[in-house]
Amino acid sequence: MSLREPGGRRPTMRDVAARAQVSFKTVSRVVNDEGGVSPPLERRVRKAIDELDFRPNVGARILRRSDRRTASIGLLLEDVANPFSAAVQRAVEDEAEHRGVVVYSASLDEDPARERALAKAFGARNVDGLLLVPAGDDQSHLAAELRAGTAIVCVDREANNLPVDSVVTTNEIGAAEGVRHLAAAGHRRIAFLGDRTTIATARQRYVGYEEALRGLGLSVDPALVVRDVRDAGVADGAVTALLGRPDPPTAFFTAQNLVTVGAVRALRRLGREHAVALVGFDDFLLADLLRPGVTVVAQDPTAIGRIAAGLLFARIDGDTSPPQRRLVPTTLIRRGSGEIAPD
Amino acid sequence: MSLREPGGRRPTMRDVAARAQVSFKTVSRVVNDEGGVSPPLERRVRKAIDELDFRPNVGARILRRSDRRTASIGLLLEDVANPFSAAVQRAVEDEAEHRGVVVYSASLDEDPARERALAKAFGARNVDGLLLVPAGDDQSHLAAELRAGTAIVCVDREANNLPVDSVVTTNEIGAAEGVRHLAAAGHRRIAFLGDRTTIATARQRYVGYEEALRGLGLSVDPALVVRDVRDAGVADGAVTALLGRPDPPTAFFTAQNLVTVGAVRALRRLGREHAVALVGFDDFLLADLLRPGVTVVAQDPTAIGRIAAGLLFARIDGDTSPPQRRLVPTTLIRRGSGEIAPD
C-alpha cells in the first residue's frame, strides 16, 4: 500500500468512458448532471460508474473549475477536549453537513504559532472559509488569506488587526450580571478568579467584574483578584489561599469553566461549599447535580457555532457587507451556590 | 467574493517565476528543496515567494505527484459533543499534527447512512486514511475505499464485514469487573441499563454483565435488565420504574456515560443516592465531586485515539500485516457509589 500499488488506483472518467464506450467528456456530463446526454448513453454511463464504483476526483475538479470552490472549511478551535469547543464544533459540523461542506478541524491550545501554521495548511488546501478562535493578539498574518478570497469569521473572540466578522458572548455584561447577583445576596467581598490575561474574553470578564462593583459603589480590592489562572489546580490553590487570609472573601466569581471546577474542589476540601458563595462563567455538565448546585452565567456555544457558520457561508456566498460583530447573550442559571448569603 | 473576483486569485508558480525571472520549474525545485539550483537564483526565487506570499496549491500537487498522498485523514466519530469522542479526536489530532497531516472530522450520530455519505465524501477527497467509529452493522461498503488504497482503522468498535484493524476497550472484562465489584459489596439484585443494542459495545457490556452474574452463581433476572436506553432521560425513567417495583434492585450497573448521568439524576430525585449502589461504565468529568462520588469503570479514550492513529499511520506507511485488534483495558475507580452495601 505504500506507494499505492497497481491495484490501488481509483477509476477515472477515462476508465468509465472506456467501459461505457463513450468519450470521457460524456461521463463528465453525466456526473455533473449537465444534461444533453441521450437516455441510452446516460444509462450505459451510470451502469459503468456503478460497476467501477467511480467517484470523481475532487482535487482535479477543483483545479479545473472556474469558481474554485472546494466545499471545505477549516475550524481552528482552542481545544476540542473542552466542552465549549466541542459544542461549537458540533454546531458548525451540522451547518456544514447540511450544505455538503466538509470540515477540517484542529486545536490550537492558545498558541499563535499553531494558529499561523494551521491556517497556512488549510489555506494551501484552498478552504473556502476559516472559522477561528483567535490565539494571541495579532491575526494580521491572515490578511493574505483574506485577499486570496478565503472567508474568515472569528468565534468567541474578535480578531486583532483583521477586518472580519466575529461572534462573541456578551462577556462584560454576563460577568457583571454574575457579580451583581452575588452582591444582591449581600456580598461585599467578592473575589475574582480569571483565565490568562492574554485571552481577550478573560480581560472582558474582568472588566465586567470591575464595572459591576463600581456600579454598586463597591471598591475593587486587588488582594481579591487573581488573574492568569491557567487550570483547575491553580484555581484550587488560589481559592485555598484567599480563604486563608485574615479578611477572606465571602463569595467567588470564577470566570472560566475549569477555574470554576477548581474552585468547587477547593471549597469541598475545606468544607466551605455551603458557606462561601460561588458563581461561575460558562456552564458545565452536572453543575446541577453538585451540592450545592453551581450557579453559572451560561454561554450558548451551540448558538455561537451556528451563527458563526451562518456568517461564514454568507460570506462564501458573496456577502461583502462591512464586518460585523454578533453578540450572543448569556443566561444566569441559579442553582444554589450563588444564592448563599454571607455569614 | 462569490466568483472569486480578479483580485482574489492566489499567486502560482508562474507568477513567482515571472517576478524572479526564472522558469516556473525552477520555482518548483526551490519549493520542494530538490537542489540543483544555484544560490543566487534560489535567493531571487525565495524573495519573490515571500513578496507574493506564494503557497503551493496542494490540490494540484497531489494530482501530479506519483505517490498520491494527500497528507490528510478523515475522522468519523459518533458525536464530538460527547466527551469520549472529543478526547479521541484530540488524541488523533495531536498524532496527526505531529506528522503534518490535516484531519477532516464529522459526527455520525449512529446513522449508517451518514457513515456511507461521509466516508464517500472523504474518499472522494482522497484521504490517506479513515478513522471510523462504525455506525450500524455493515461496513462492507468501505471495501472499495480499501481497494483504492485508503487505510482504515476502526475505533471503539470492530468493523463488520471488513478486514481492518480496530482499537477497542475491553468491554466484557470491564463490565464484568464492575458487576463483580457490586456483588462483592453484597448485592444480589443488580440491574443493568444499557445503550442501544444496535451498538456492539453495548452488547458486549451486557455479555460482561451476564457472565459476571453467572460466574458468581447468580441468575439473570430479565426484569432487572433494560436495554436500548438512548439517553439520560430514558435512563432516569427506567431507574425510577425499577425502584418502584415490589422487589427492586439494590444496585445498578449503567453501561454508558449518559445513562449513568440519568441514573444519578433519578437516584437524587428519589433521595436514594446513598442507599442504592451504582457503578457506571465510562468516566465523566466531576464524577468525583458528586455525593456520593460515582464509581466507574473508566475507559481511556486518549489512549484509544493515540493507538488508532498510530495503527493508521503505520498502514499508510505500508504495513500490510494481517488486521489486528488492539485492546485497551479499563480501570475501576472507586468513589463511593459502588461501595454502598444493600440494606
Added chain:
DNA sequence: AGCGAACGAGACAACGTTGTCATCGACTGT
C-alpha cells in the same frame, strides 16, 4: 426538397503542479 436551428457527442485546452528529458555552458583529463 432545402435550410437553419437544436441538440448530442467528441476534440482539445486549461487548471497548477511534478517528473522526465533535452540543452547549454563550463570544467575535467590527456
Added chain:
DNA sequence: ACAGTCGATGACAACGTTGTCTCGTTCGCT
C-alpha cells in the same frame, strides 16, 4: 585543444477534471 562529463536550467507532458469549441445528425419549417 578537444572529447567527455557534469551541473544548472528550461521545455514539455501528464495528473483528472471542466469549459469551450466544433462537428455531424436530426428535426421542423417553408
